[in-house]
Amino acid sequence: MDYFIIAITTLAGLYFHGWLYVRIKRWMDRDLALSFAGDDEDKRAFMLERLDNARAKKVKRKELAAWLERAAAEYGV
Numbered sequence: 001m002d003y004f005i006i007a008i009t010t011l012a013g014l015y016f017h018g019w020l021y022v023r024i025k026r027w028m029d030r031d032l033a034l035s036f037a038g039d040d041e042d043k044r045a046f047m048l049e050r051l052d053n054a055r056a057k058k059v060k061r062k063e064l065a066a067w068l069e070r071a072a073a074e075y076g077v
Helices: 002-035 041-056 061-074
Strands: none
Touching: 002 041, 002 061, 041 061
């Protein structure tokens, strides 16, 4: 029974840490996209849409900042 309790708590801890890692990664990506938008509400919505497009296109994290910067430069063109 002791091993069962240890296994369950270990698995729950690993799941929680994985969930937390994914949430923090999403928050960082969202903050990055919104940092290019400034205070303009329309541009904020545009940048969040671009972030969704980047996720759909599976843009790598290393390339995400440059990709979002290009998208911000295209806004209003």
